[in-house]
Amino acid sequence: MFPFDAIPRVITHDAFTELEKGLIQRVDALNLFLNDIYGEKQIIRDGVVPEEFVFLSSGYLPQCEGITPPKGIYSHISGIDLVLGKDKEWYILEDNLRIPSGASYPMIAREICRRVSPETFRNHPVVDNRNYAKMLRETMDWVNTGGIPVIMTPGRYNAAYFEHSYLAERTGSERATCTDLSVENNYLYYRDRKQKVGVIYRRISDEYLDPMTFLPESLIGIPNLMDVYRSGNVAVVNAPGNGVADDKGIYYFVPKMIRYYLDQEPILKNAPTYLPFYQEDRNYVLEHLKDLVVKDVAEAGGYGVIFGNKLSAEELADLKTVIEKEPRRFIAQEVIDFQDMEIMDGDEKVLRKADLRAFVLSGEKTRVWASGLTRFSRNADSFVVNSSQGGGFKDTWVLSR
Template sequence: MRELIEHTEGINRLMARYGVKFGIYKNGEFHEQLFPFDAIPRVITHEDFQQLEKGLIQRVDALNLFLNDIYGEKKIIHDGVIPEEFVFISSGYLPQCEGIIPPKKIYSHISGIDLVLGKDGEWYILEDNLRIPSGASYPMIAREICRRVSPATFGNNSVVDNRNYADMPKETMEWVNTGGIPVIMTPGRYNAAYFEHSYLAERTGSALASCTDLFVEDNHLYYRDYRDRKQKVGVIYRRISDDYLDPMTFLPESLIGIPNIMDVYRSGNVAIVNAPGNGVADDKGIYYFVPKMIRYYLDQEPILKNAPTYLPFYEEDRKYVLDHLENLVIKDVAEAGGYGVIFGNELSSEKLSEMKRLIEKESRRFIAQEVIDFQDMEVMDGDEKVLRKADLRAFVLSGETTRVWPSGLTRFSRNADSFVVNSSQGGGFKDTWVLSQWKK
């Protein structure tokens, strides 16, 4: 371990050379920055991981059933488990997807579930990301470099190998493939996660395509290769958001989409990973209802806990939220990537009453959560070990079966006072070790 820490600088240098970068937009300009790596790993015991695995599989299975239900029969609404407005006002709900049955009935193929470890030793789910969760390639490539820098570390610790991550999306893509080549579609060079798109394409044996390489003809999707031959596409892992996916169905001004791909998809002639319309299930307002979904669809008790959450939409919760606002985290359900997260204790009394008015006026727009007392993690700051907030993004792959990648992306805040760990907000990352059963 010490050896790894001593090599932190070298590891980061190697990663820079590999192009392990993260793009952010600030003031309308695109900046690419390194995603700083910290050599002290997060270690998850075998027993702890088994429990996590069960809980994550249960959660993602329920979310997939929910999506099938919402764009189909809507039983969970008819049975009064979720109030309909939470579903149908959500910007992630796309009526254009009504009645579509995706190949193998899978909506969320690659799910990124964000968790934190509380001081009580319990994992809490922070949010579900079922649209285009990024980040798996960072720990994958970090591990590769770490193993090279310090092979002994991995000889002395029984760490489950995570370098086969790409096999999992590859198998998922093969499972839903409708008969054609696999493609990873990127919005291009100036996307926050472009590094990951190209890396995954290489590792999953997919063609890396941009919108100009893809087109619809006779209700099938085709890829035009470098020799101008057209090849039928059976599965597309698209890394652009629903809004921009098909200018003929969604935003007409989208220049990075594929016109009429939604027709191909509706006809069952291509699988889209992840399915359009998933945003309705990872809406911050719907989050509150996920434990209810697990009970409703699976008839099981949720294994993993949600962070204690209140919906101002319900009068009782609203009263609690308004009375305890200074101790709560407020999240705007429409925002992503750590934006729109407000800590009540950081607000001036003026801002606090402004927030209260807003919550009363637009109660559907916000959720409020208790601040979880999460375990801090050790991070190297120069030669010094300091404690920082960190979360874990677990990757869950749904194909023939649902599986959890035995690793994950541990992100930490570089700022001592900050709880926000998103890479788009300038945090760093760690490797995540899952220990195998046999301790040496």
């Protein structure tokens, strides 16, 4: 269940224009970082990012070393999670560069609302969000190595299977599972080798993608897919190995990446973040633990997030011990007092915390979808908005003027 609330988030034209610039800047820097990390590693040599944060990241895949993806793009579809602080500033909470999901929800919500109340959209200058499928297909076409487009799903029992099917239909791509795909003579084929695949938008995790390269027990991957990819005969969207760039520890360094690769100041801010890996930061974290949010860098989906003010004295002491023992495992952040949004709770309007997942597509150029997935917390005292933690969602309206 992912409850829908009909009151939309509204972003003005001017606010979105500024947000768009910052998101494009950030994703461009992250793509340059991935090219560098799996290539020359100059950012490590220059001391901007410590090698420990790259090579000890669970998202770093040595099997991807030296592979240049088609057109040099690693993160074709980036889901950037932000919150709007009560100071009216946007703060980036997380970069999702592996298989960010959720774009279909605001599309479907808008479709339903347009049918129920068409006059609302005639009377308000809301940017039409139905162009996401077109943007996605153009992104896939840009890196296509010559063949049909495929959206690969683990199958009907996956929680996001509906989205996989919906996007396949809307983009004119074949929806496929591993049983529909096979490798022969270093090319990927769809169904009995009748059609060559030029681009595969895979919706399965890296470790299950190819049992010959990653987890041998994977039953949902394609044997020898990585050989085809390494040869440049298929584009994989998003590229394997992207997890090193959306590691919560690497997040701390993204503003430095922007300065390093683009020679620009970051337009969008990170949440104030501390790395216990550094002694000075560790001292601060241990001293102010009750006022901070601690995140386990290996966790996702709202798991591994610990609010210091929710812990007992004994639990705080235990957490301090773990941080001192495994400082690379955690980051700590100031609690951002981000905006409440109205939702309907039965017949009553109530306030809940809400974030925004913005979708950035990188093809011939980097573009931001003028919509997004607004997620809200289930309970009044909760800051966690993930669907896996009981959160709901809203449509996001971007005004055209």
